[in-house]
Amino acid sequence: MSELKKIAGKAPYVFIIRTGADYPQLRSIKKWNDGTMMITVNPGSKNTESRILRIKDEFSLNSEGSVRVEFWLSETVGIPKLLKVDLESNKLELVKEALFVREVTVLYNFQVYRFPIKNFVYPHNPIRGNPTVAEMGCPPHFLVREGAGTLKHQETEDFIIKAREEDLQTLQSMVEWVDPKKMEGTRLYPGHLAIEEYDKLPRFLQFREARLDTYLSLKFLGIRQAEKNSVKNVLQKVVFQYEEEKFDSFDKYKLHLIENAKHMNWSKTDLHEALSVIETWDEDDECGRQMLLGPHAIKLTKVKTLEGRWKSGLSKLADYHLEGKTPDQALQQGLLYEVTTDTLIGIKHGGQQSRKLTGTKQTWYITLADCMVYQRSDDKVVPVLIRLENRVDGEPETWWVPPPPGTSKDDPKFLQWLLAKMYFRGSDLNRYSLCAHFCRAHAVGEVFGVAAYRNLPNAHPILRLLQPHIQGIIPVNVHARVIFQAPEDGGFSMFIGVGDQTREVFENYFNEFCYEELLFPKSIEDREVQNVPGYYHRDDMLASWRVIEAYVKEMVDLTYPTSEDVVKDEEIQNFARDIVEQGFRRFKNNAGFPRSIPDKEKLCEYLTAIIFNFSFYHASVNFQTFKYSFTPNVPTCMVRPPPAQDEVITMDRILDSLPVGEIAFLSYNVAYNLGQYSPIERFFLEDSAEDKLGIIGENMAVAPEQEACIRRLIEGMRGLKQKIDDRNKGLKFKYDVLSPSNVPITTQT
Secondary structure, three states, X not given: OHHHHHHOOEEEEEEEEEEOOOOOOOOOOOEEOOEEXXXXXXXXXXXXXXXXXXXXXOEEOOOOEEEEEEEEEEHHHOOOOEEEEEEEEOOOOOOOOOEEEEEEEEEEOOEEEEEEEXXXXXXXXXXXXXXXXXXXXXXXXXXXXXXXXXXXXXXXXXXXXXXXXXXXXXXXXXXXXXXXHHHOOOOOOOOOEOOOOHHHOOHHHOOOHHHHHHHHHHHHHHHHHHHHHHHHHHHHHHOOOOOOOOOOOXXXXXXXXXXXXXXXXXXXXXXXXXXXXXXXXXXXXXXXXXXXXXXXXOOOEEOOOOOHHHHHHXXXXXXXHHOOOOHHHHHHOOOEEEEOOHHHOOOOOEOOOHHHHHOOOOOXXXXXXXXXXXXXXXXXXXXXXXXXXOHHHOOOOEEEOXXXXXXXXXXHHHHHHHHHHHHHHHHHHHHHHHHHHHHHHHHHHHHHHHHHHHHOOOOOHHHHHHHHHHOOHHHHHHHHHHHOOOOOOOHHHHOOOOHHHHHHHHHHHHHHOOHHHHOHHHHHHHHOOOOOOOOHHHHHHHHHHHHHHHHHHHHHHHHOOOHHHHHHOHHHHHHHHHHHHHHOOOOHHXXXXXXXXXXXXXXXXXXXXXXXXXXXXXXXXHOOOHHHOOOOOOOOOOOOOOOOOOOOOOHHHHHHHOOOHHHHHHHHHHHHHHOOOOOXXXXXXXXXXXXXXXXXXXXXXXXXXXXXXXXXXXXXXXHHHHHHHHHHOOOOOOOOOOOHHHOEOOOOO
């Protein structure tokens, strides 16, 4: 009878607590037993708050696992709407670890209530009491809204509204914008996180240990090898024995790549792809193919006029260049395109840090290089005219065209054209690496991440939509600012021609950057490349945009019954305003970013652009760099000035212009490591055969109707993958970098 009295007026609640990271390479399991987890149902509610539930168990620490417990709670507690989750350490515990809590599920009255968290919490000392502010990079506790999340103006209960505000205040204390005063007088650059050191980041913004233990070890191995080369070179120069690692043929560059790949234990598959490109790297067909399908493919634009930039070089074009057409005829038929490098205007020659790696001071020549491309009748695009200008030294522009068909590869005319292509490809690589990749995919993306964490609480459905996509950008950018952008010894300055002036290049890019650049369909229209044949980069990017757009629209429709709800949502409006006032405050017209979001249509466009930028856009510019990194194909720097007009070119002149072996190694190493997936990477489509995890499991949008949207997203991505697989059949070089099973859902490399 006494037992009956104990449970009278009570109802059973089952708690399933999921903790720990999840990545396929893990081979060990650790448990967290530094204290006790405390959970309160509906904390702060005057009528339904439960007692604090103390759960002392061994929680999974470094691999996904779950603990299941049951409690009798008063029936007045009712439906679990809000959870408070906290950790209390053992009293005498000196060394404690934070615990990554993925989710808490509550089973009550035959219903399932899910509370997504995806964050670290640090155990507080019971003697000191429960902290009210973040400590050890963790929030003092979690306050989590159930299910799909809610909009603030739709909430009616004070205890939920107060918890929401507390949660957001905690996030704002942990994620702060860099002080605008620090940026005054500096080169134009978006706002970013204030924290400058990776180890000082909040725990939820740090890569999990899996990444540090496995992925970063690849990078550190390369850095150690580069440092070893550098020390050896300097010491040899002291005793007059140093000679730069120069090569007397392209085959020696190829052998150098193979030997380093073996020494560094790089993937044989990746090396095989790179060697396949090397077979035809010096052919115009291959140069054109790389403009369409390489990591630089975002820049191709239709030529709109032959005046200005191209006028002085048109006389160089012969009948065979345009298949018997005049330049005007080719222009009128829409067959001429261009790739330009105006972002490098005003950038001085580099190489100030070259001594650190090579043992000797070099000059790395910055050349303004533009290429006109022609669409042939066989639907291939090929370069037909290159303009080179050494403006830094005041030299006149020079013009270069392909030699007549049948010209042998040792003919000076062929070598002239080959060298001109090298200068163009090198300048394009410098532009692409810093602008299309770092500025567009990383620096701009961080603005969205910081603004989201500062303005959207855990309970907001849009944060839960964005969280899987924004989670990697801040930590990788903090790393990048330390490693690549340091003024005197940044990584870029060690092997890229413009590396000494990264901030100047960034400013050139950001002076022209605007919001509409993020809208890929509009970019295609503005560049007028809708009809370029074989432009699979365009096709796959447009198809993936549409799939993401449909998914976002479904999620927005679930969240906002009407556009009026978007206007009333002060948190999403603050998100947009923060992007303008903090992220792009110094930009002309705030780079065209909207200060407010007027309706559901604009919100869908904005969110689609954000998710697309973090995933498919970043994948397109990041994950195939090693394949094309053969130094003669895309030299990262040139150590001699560009040739004078009609200069007779020899093979010695070409080889003397290319970077030495030490630089080539570092460029290979960086390209290889950037192209590797993280062990904890999540993809739009899972692939169990390759240990690739999908988006399900990383999502914070966990309501049944939201997960139904995600599953339709997956089906759309599966259809896209099938189309890409079918298209690639029979192609010598398959283009699958944008296949959804190869596209991570976030940016973290």
